[in-house]
Amino acid sequence: GAVVSQHPSRVICKSGTSVKIECRSLDFQATTMFWYRQFPKQSLMLMATSNEGSKATYEQGVEKDKFLINHASLTLSTLTVTSAHPEDSSFYICSAREEYTEAFFGQGTRLTVV
Amino acid sequence: GENVEQHPSTLSVQEGDSAVIKCTYSDSASNYFPWYKQELGKRPQLIIDIRSNVGEKKDQRIAVTLNKTAKHFSLHITETQPEDSAVYFCAATGELSSKIIFGSGTRLSIRP
Numbered sequence: 487g488a489v490v491s492q493h494p495s496r497v498i499c500k501s502g503t504s505v506k507i508e509c510r511s512l513d514f515q516a517t518t519m520f521w522y523r524q525f526p527k528q529s530l531m532l533m534a535t536s537n538e539g540s541k542a543t544y545e546q547g548v549e550k551d552k553f554l555i556n557h558a559s560l561t562l563s564t565l566t567v568t569s570a571h572p573e574d575s576s577f578y579i580c581s582a583r584e585e586y587t588e589a590f591f592g593q594g595t596r597l598t599v600v
Numbered sequence: 601g602e603n604v605e606q607h608p609s610t611l612s613v614q615e616g617d618s619a620v621i622k623c624t625y626s627d628s629a630s631n632y633f634p635w636y637k638q639e640l641g642k643r644p645q646l647i648i649d650i651r652s653n654v655g656e657k658k659d660q661r662i663a664v665t666l667n668k669t670a671k672h673f674s675l676h677i678t679e680t681q682p683e684d685s686a687v688y689f690c691a692a693t694g695e696l697s698s699k700i701i702f703g704s705g706t707r708l709s710i711r712p
Binding site: 518520528535581588592594 | 632634636642643644645646649689698699700701702703704705707
């Protein structure tokens with residue numbers, strides 16, 4: 487299957503700082519990328535959907551000013567957690583798909599805010 | 601909004617027996633239904649998918665059935681093996697909406 491690369495895989499940051507997570511589709515052009523958050527032993531909660539060159543569409547309850555998403559090209563989307571707090575600690579995972587095809591997931595990023 | 605319900609949340613079966621996981625979706629525009637397997641600490645991996653123009657699809661020990669009228673779809677794993685232990689997620693998406701909405705997940709344990 488197609489490859490989606492997500493970096494970093496783990497990050498520890500201090501409370502109040504910002505963290506950027508990158509999601510790249512390596513061998514296909516991702517018309518749409520998705521960002522999910524996963525709490526331990528829970529499902530994938532969709533945070534936002536981004537299409538290349540346009541603003542991301544955030545799900546209800548997700549703060550767009552806190553979770554900045556940029557989809558600058560067909561192969562790269564970034565999620566920036568701004569002014570991180572301990573409650574933002576979670577597993578963040580991206581996925582990417584070409585139009586109307588299956589989605590492929592990145593490795594995920596475990597964020598710990600101390 | 602769109603919603604996908606998944607049952608059961610946990611499932612324990614004897615090795616060699618079958619396992620069935622069921623999902624229900626709310627958006628009648630959904631026409632693509634993938635199933636993902638997620639092992640601890642790893643990314644979800646697509647194991648099988650089905651489109652709305654098909655009622656059943658099989659791949660070795662894994663099969664998926666779809667009832668569009670009832671908005672139900674199910675995953676069937678036969679002759680379960682220890683390596684089948686994982687969390688399984690169903691999902692639904694459609695042509696008009698590119699969002700993929702996941703079910704709540706089923707933690708499958710295979711007893712030796």
